[in-house]
Structures are given as structure tokens and as C-alpha cells.
Amino acid sequence: MTPMTQPIDVQVREVGMRDGLQSIQAIMATADKQAWCRTEHAAGVAEIEVCSLVPPRLLPQFGDAAEVVAFALQQPGLTVSALIPNLKGAERGIALGVHKMNYAMSVSEGHNQANVRRSVADSVADFGRIVERLRQVPEASRPRLAGGLATAFGCSIEGRVAEDRVVELALRLAELGADEVVVADTVGYGNPAAVRRVFRRVKRELGALPLGAHFHDTRGLGLANVLAALDAGVDRFDSSLGGFGGCPYAPGATGNIATDGLVFLLQSMGLETGIDLARLLPVVGWLKGKLPGVDFPSAIAIAGLPKNFVPAGGPTLQEAV
Amino acid sequence: MTPMTQPIDVQVREVGMRDGLQSIQAIMATADKQAWCRTEHAAGVAEIEVCSLVPPRLLPQFGDAAEVVAFALQQPGLTVSALIPNLKGAERGIALGVHKMNYAMSVSEGHNQANVRRSVADSVADFGRIVERLRQVPEASRPRLAGGLATAFGCSIEGRVAEDRVVELALRLAELGADEVVVADTVGYGNPAAVRRVFRRVKRELGALPLGAHFHDTRGLGLANVLAALDAGVDRFDSSLGGFGGCPYAPGATGNIATDGLVFLLQSMGLETGIDLARLLPVVGWLKGKLPGVDFPSAIAIAGLPKNFVPAGGPTLQEAV
Numbered sequence: 001m002t003p004m005t006q007p008i009d010v011q012v013r014e015v016g017m018r019d020g021l022q023s024i025q026a027i028m029a030t031a032d033k034q035a036w037c038r039t040e041h042a043a044g045v046a047e048i049e050v051c052s053l054v055p056p057r058l059l060p061q062f063g064d065a066a067e068v069v070a071f072a073l074q075q076p077g078l079t080v081s082a083l084i085p086n087l088k089g090a091e092r093g094i095a096l097g098v099h100k101m102n103y104a105m106s107v108s109e110g111h112n113q114a115n116v117r118r119s120v121a122d123s124v125a126d127f128g129r130i131v132e133r134l135r136q137v138p139e140a141s142r143p144r145l146a147g148g149l150a151t152a153f154g155c156s157i158e159g160r161v162a163e164d165r166v167v168e169l170a171l172r173l174a175e176l177g178a179d180e181v182v183v184a185d186t187v188g189y190g191n192p193a194a195v196r197r198v199f200r201r202v203k204r205e206l207g208a209l210p211l212g213a214h215f216h217d218t219r220g221l222g223l224a225n226v227l228a229a230l231d232a233g234v235d236r237f238d239s240s241l242g243g244f245g246g247c248p249y250a251p252g253a254t255g256n257i258a259t260d261g262l263v264f265l266l267q268s269m270g271l272e273t274g275i276d277l278a279r280l281l282p283v284v285g286w287l288k289g290k291l292p293g294v295d296f297p298s299a300i301a302i303a304g305l306p307k308n309f310v311p312a313g314g315p316t317l318q319e320a321v
Numbered sequence: 322m323t324p325m326t327q328p329i330d331v332q333v334r335e336v337g338m339r340d341g342l343q344s345i346q347a348i349m350a351t352a353d354k355q356a357w358c359r360t361e362h363a364a365g366v367a368e369i370e371v372c373s374l375v376p377p378r379l380l381p382q383f384g385d386a387a388e389v390v391a392f393a394l395q396q397p398g399l400t401v402s403a404l405i406p407n408l409k410g411a412e413r414g415i416a417l418g419v420h421k422m423n424y425a426m427s428v429s430e431g432h433n434q435a436n437v438r439r440s441v442a443d444s445v446a447d448f449g450r451i452v453e454r455l456r457q458v459p460e461a462s463r464p465r466l467a468g469g470l471a472t473a474f475g476c477s478i479e480g481r482v483a484e485d486r487v488v489e490l491a492l493r494l495a496e497l498g499a500d501e502v503v504v505a506d507t508v509g510y511g512n513p514a515a516v517r518r519v520f521r522r523v524k525r526e527l528g529a530l531p532l533g534a535h536f537h538d539t540r541g542l543g544l545a546n547v548l549a550a551l552d553a554g555v556d557r558f559d560s561s562l563g564g565f566g567g568c569p570y571a572p573g574a575t576g577n578i579a580t581d582g583l584v585f586l587l588q589s590m591g592l593e594t595g596i597d598l599a600r601l602l603p604v605v606g607w608l609k610g611k612l613p614g615v616d617f618p619s620a621i622a623i624a625g626l627p628k629n630f631v632p633a634g635g636p637t638l639q640e641a642v
Contacts, residue, residue: 155629217620
């Protein structure tokens, strides 16, 4: 692969291989996961969350995590990340040699109990232990650690979530040693006004520490929320190819924002993502064929690119990839 | 009906009875159109475009325009509007006694030819004749006249549309005597950056003249475009209940933004629309039952209101409507 020719304005991180796949019953074949990873990376996606490092008896979908991670690590220039719910997951991530670990905890007690079976305070304490553990890893091979805050804009179990609590927990994870904080609207309860408020406040607290956003499009506001987060200075977003996915512990929470929809939004606004949409859309078509019966709501994948579309910086990977 | 108890921040105008119905083959029964009009108005929607005043041989869907308009005019406080493509349509609108006429023309020559079968210059000239004709109508019964500019963000026939041309035509319609200008993304080619630019420029030219936005969600950016238009100071939007609809002369242009999605966006941001979403959503369910086989993509109608939802000003119509 040749290096990208344009500076990136906004990072788009694929999470469909984790967030999408964990929500469906059918186990995707390892070779298909690898092909997905390879072709999406070839379209310019520079970071992919390839699995969740949880016991296979809890999520059989990720029983092949080792093979998928090993394959992904062979893709030149790809940042390979994995979701971890606890220190045990971190140990596996270190052993597998992932570049980045996305720690998952929820702002609301009810969702944290349902998702990772412990209190928010226990999740925070475990995050601190993971940071300590990572300090023992030689710096050259040490995975980066992102702290993710789920249900930050409301919880399908508890309802309202206090914005003060989101800001407080984001700061806490930063103080403990997160390399990045990700604020997540796990169940599609966010709106652009709340998104602007919360991300502005969190950004003020975090200073230069990277701040990411993770939106679901459950109630149709996903891309409007992206626009609001951009206004608040957020420059990295999680998304799922074709918009499939959800959370098995949050009823009704179907679908991350679509990677292709997100890239279309950003590029059409003149923001460079390093992704070639004309190469990405066929990957959506391929994925639909591999997951029959799964809903892919992405509108751009259905309607296709407009005739007046000009990608922000043109294709950024040379054709000879 | 009792008067609304809250001042309105943003006007939401239902256009599904025209823009939605014109895109489907099945002719909806007159009694169903009337029931739709009545129940959506009872949920707080204060303006409904109930038909297109074109010859029934072109659009048989609107063969019952006279009965639908007559019924709608009986709903106390409802602003009854109709689309008109030319002076002949205006004559019918005046005869039927509609409150408002939405004149349709396109910024791109190709779409204007396909849609109203004449040049843009001829459409502008006809708009001037309609203004003259309306001056002969006694002021008390004179319909207001909105000038609509379709394909303002790109055209599925011609591709790119010059922003200068949109601004120029908006100003021309205002100078000729429009009571309002509506800028429309007929085919879902718009993006938030272009929307902010164009609406800011048009607003600067129009001054205090009302400026509306009409978005389609064909490529998933509809509500992000609403957010951008709000930033530019736009305070009135067209939408279609459940998000069904399109334009029969613009291939692939499926679906206005959903009225229920638009109201959810606005109310969740604390903006008052006068609409009771809890009363509006059941009307979507009813409409789905009346139009089997028609796609209703509205996410909020599928997922339902979040547990943390608080309407901007609470229900604004008393329960005893």
C-alpha cells in the first residue's frame, strides 16, 4: 500500500466487525471477516475494530478473534483495535498484539450491569488496573488504550443520564491514563443540542487528548449528531459499514451510523477522510451478500452517489494498492 | 380546537399528501386523505399541502383535489396549501379558496423541462403573471404565494447546480412578489456545508421575507441538512409523514424527510413546533396500514420515543381538541 496523499481532516473508524457482528445471530466465517477487513482497508479505512475480546461462550461470534487479529495485523498501515470489557480482555489484547484497545463501560449503572456485570465504580477501578498493566509492556509494542463511555446521552434501561456524570467520567478516564476518550450514544437517544453541549464540555476538560464520538442511528439523528459533534471540534467517529449493528443488551438499539453514510457526509462537506467512497460502496454490496436477512439501512448505499459528487481530495490511495 | 399555548420556534409543514402521494401508483381514497388531514392537524400540524393542482390526466392521484381542499378548509386553524405549476393551477387554487399556493419550478433547466415542460425563464415569467392575477383577488380571500426552487442543491439530470443561480432566482421570485421562498433539495444531493452557504446567502438577499427549506432524505443527510439550515436561520421546513414520497421525474429521489423525524429532532433540541409527537406517531402507524407496500423509512416511527424524551413545551393542544 502506498501512503495517503492527503492530510486527514476526520478519522473514520470501522466498528461493524465488532458492534455490527455482535448484534446478529449468524456467525460470520473467519475468511469472510478477513476479506471484509482487507477490502475495507484497501478503500482507505485506516482503523478497524476487528473483534470483542470476551469469552467465546458469551459471544461466540468472536471465537476466531486470534485469527482475525493476526490477519488484520498483516495489513500494512492498518490500525487494528479490539473492544475489551475488563483486565482479562486487556491481557488477551496485549498477547495478540493489537495496536489499540477500546475499553467499554457505561455511564448508567443499569446498562453497565447488563453489559459488563458490575458497577460503574468497579469499571473505573479496572480501567486503572489496565493502565498499570500496560505500563509493564515495552513502549514499542504497547497497545494504545481508549476509554469508551456508553449510554452517554440516555439509557434504554434508566432513561435520563446526567451530562455532569459524562463529563466527570470522561475526565476520570483521562486522569487515569486513557490515550483517547470515546463518548457513545449507544441507544440512539442523543440529539444535536445535547451532543454539542456534552462534547464541548468534555473537550474543554480533556484539552489536547483525542476525543472520539460513537453514534447509533436508532432514531434517525445519527448524522445530524455527527454534524453537531464536528461543530464541537470532534475529529474521529466510529461507524459500521452499511449501518448494520446494535447492542444485544440495549433493546431497540439497532444500528451504528453507516460508515458509507458518514464518509459521504464528510466528503461532500469537503472534509478529507482518506477513504475512496467509490471503492467503499461495493464492499457494502459484498457484505450484504454475506449477511442475508440482516438489515442495512444506509441510504447512500441504496441510492448511490449523486451526479454532482466530488470527493474532498479525490481518491487518496493510488490505484496500484 | 383551542389555540396553541406555546409560541412556535419552527414551523413544520406536512407535504406528504402531495409530495408523498404523487410518487406512488395507488390512488388513496378521498375519505382516507381527509382522515389523514384531520388527525395530523389534531396532533398539532398547522399547515398541510393537501394536493397538487395539475390536470387529473397527468396525476390521477389528485383527481379529488376539490373535495380534499373543501374538507381541509373546515379544519379550524389549519393553513391549507396546494402545489401549483402554472397560472392555470393558480386559477384553480383561487377558485377553491386555498390559503396558500406553493409554486413549483426548478433551478436546473433539465428538471424544469421534465417537471413542468418549459424553460426556467418561462416559469419565472409565469410566476410574475400569477402575482398580477392575485392582485385582482380581494385581500381578505387572497391566497398567499410561496415560490419554490427545486433541484437547488444538484439535479439528477444535470448534476451540478450553481449556487449563484439559486440565489439569483430566489431574489427574482422575491422581487416579483413572493410571500415566501422555499429552497428545495428535490433529489437528496445537498450536504450541510452547501445548505449553510446557500441558505445564508439567500437569507441575506431576502431580508425579512419568510424562507423555507424542503429536504429529501434520499442519501441520508436530510436531518443533518435541517440542522445546517437552522444554523442559517431557517425556521420553516417541509416534510412527509413517515418519510415516504419522492418526485416521479427525478429517478432515485425517494422520500422527503419524515415529519415525525423532523419533529423529534426539533423537540429533542428544545425547539417548539406545536406538535404533539405522542399523538403524531400513531398517525404514521395508521397511514402505513392505508398504504400497504409503500416504504416508510422514518426511524423514530420504527424505534419509538426514547425514555428520556421531554417534548419542548409539552403537548400544545389541549386534550379536548
